[in-house]
Amino acid sequence: xxxxxxxRVFRSVVASGSVQAAADNxxxxxxxxxxxxxxxxxxxxxxxxxxxxxxxxxxxxxxxLDRRTDDVMSEWVHLEGVVEDLREGRLDRLSIGYFxxxxxxxxxxxxxRLREEFxxxxxxxxxxxxxxxxxxxxxxxxxxxxxxxxxxxxxxxELVRDPFVIVVPRAHRLADLERAALSDLRREIWVSNDFTxxxxxxxxxxxxxxxxFQPRFSVQAQDHHTAIGFVAAGVGISVMPGLAARFLPAxxxxxxxxxxRPVRHLAAVRRDxxxxxxxxxxxxxxxxxxxxxxxxxxxxxx
Numbered sequence: 001x002x003x004x005x006x007x008r009v010f011r012s013v014v015a016s017g018s019v020q021a022a023a024d025n026x027x028x029x030x031x032x033x034x035x036x037x038x039x040x041x042x043x044x045x046x047x048x049x050x051x052x053x054x055x056x057x058x059x060x061x062x063x064x065l066d067r068r069t070d071d072v073m074s075e076w077v078h079l080e081g082v083v084e085d086l087r088e089g090r091l092d093r094l095s096i097g098y099f100x101x102x103x104x105x106x107x108x109x110x111x112x113r114l115r116e117e118f119x120x121x122x123x124x125x126x127x128x129x130x131x132x133x134x135x136x137x138x139x140x141x142x143x144x145x146x147x148x149x150x151x152x153x154x155x156x157x158e159l160v161r162d163p164f165v166i167v168v169p170r171a172h173r174l175a176d177l178e179r180a181a182l183s184d185l186r187r188e189i190w191v192s193n194d195f196t197x198x199x200x201x202x203x204x205x206x207x208x209x210x211x212x213f214q215p216r217f218s219v220q221a222q223d224h225h226t227a228i229g230f231v232a233a234g235v236g237i238s239v240m241p242g243l244a245a246r247f248l249p250a251x252x253x254x255x256x257x258x259x260x261r262p263v264r265h266l267a268a269v270r271r272d273x274x275x276x277x278x279x280x281x282x283x284x285x286x287x288x289x290x291x292x293x294x295x296x297x298x299x300x301x302x
Contacts, residue, residue, distance in 0.1 A: 002044070003040070004073070010062075010066070012025055013033065013056075014058050046059075046061045048062040048065070049062060094114075094121060094122070094124070094138050095123075095124040095125075096123065096124070097126045097128040097136070097142070098128065099142075100223060102141045103125075104225075104244075105290075106141075106291075107125060108298045109296065110283060110287060111123060113286050114279060114283055117282060118282070128140060129195075129198065138270070138277070139280055140269040140270075142267055143267075144264075146265050150269065154269050154272065155269070156269050157269075157270065158267050159287065159288065159291055161264075161265055162241045162266055163242055163257070165239070165241075165255060166180055166239055166256075166257060167237065167238045167240060167253075168237045168254075169231055169251060169252060170250075179257065180255050180258065181258050182239070182257060186211075189236035190215045190216055190217045190219075190238065191217070191219045191231060191235060192220050193221050193223060193226075193244070194223070194224075200262075200264055204262050206262070207257075239262070241264055
C-alpha cells in the first residue's frame with residue numbers, strides 16, 4: 001500500500017519544481033524529502049524523476065501519478081479532518097452539495113443560521129455541478145427534471161421552478177421592455193454562462209431550437225458572474241437562470257422570456273443517514289424558508 005505521506009512529499013516536489021523548494025514548503029530537510037522520494041520509487045517500481053543538470057524533472061509517469069492522486073489526497077485530507085473532529089469531541093457532521101447560483105443565493109445565509117443553531121456542527125460544502133463527488137452529500141441541492149430517478153436510500157424534495165431570463169446592457173435596444181421572445185435574440189452576440197454539457201446550457205439550446213435558431217456564442221464565460229461582467233461591458237447578451245441574475249450591476253437589466261422559456265427544476269436530495277439528524281432537517285427547513293422569502297438571504301457584495 002502506498003504511503004500517503006510519501007505521496008504528499010512527491011506532489012510537493014512536482015508542484016514546486018525542486019527537492020529544496022519542497023523541503024522548505026513542508027518544513028523538512030532536503031535529505032528527508034529525497035529519502036521519501038526514493039522510498040516511493042521503490043514502492044511503485046516507477047522512475048519518477050530524471051536528473052537534469054543539478055536539478056530534477058518529473059517523468060511522464062510522475063505527471064500521471066500526480067494528476068491521479070488529486071482525488072485520493074482530497075479524501076485523505078477529509079479523513080484526517082474526521083479524525084481530528086472525533087479527537088476534539090465534534091461528532092455532528094453535515095455535508096451539503098450545491099451548484100454555483102444556489103451557493104451565491106442561499107449558502108451564506110444557510111451556513112450562518114446553521115452555525116448559530118448548531119455551534120458544534122462540522123459543515124462540509126461540496127460544489128456538485130462539474131464533477132459529482134465520490135460520496136453523495138448528506139443534503140444535495142440539485143437541478144433536474146421533477147421525474148428524475150431518486151438514488152437508492154435518498155428522498156427528494158422539490159424546491160422551486162427557476163425560469164431563465166434575458167440579461168442585457170441598459171443601452172440595449174430591448175432594455176426598456178419587460179419581456180422578449182428568444183427569437184428576438186436570433187442575431188445577437190451571445191455570452192455563455194455555463195459549461196456546454198451542463199443541464200442549464202442544454203435547456204437554453206433546446207429552447208432556441210424550438211424557436212427556430214441556433215444561438216451564436218462568441219464568448220464562453222462558463223459562469224454567471226463572469227457572463228454578467230461581459231454583458232455589463234457591452235460584449236453581448238446572456239440567457240441565464242433567474243436565480244443567477246438576482247443582483248445585477250446598474251448598467252445591466254433582465255427581461256422575462258415569452259414563447260419557449262427554459263425552466264430548471266431545483267430539488268434537495270437527502271441521503272438516509274441511518275439515524276435522526278436534526279441539523280439536516282433544519283438545513284432543509286432553512287433552505288425552504290429562504291426560497292419562500294428571498295429577502296431573508298444575505299445579498300452578495302456588488
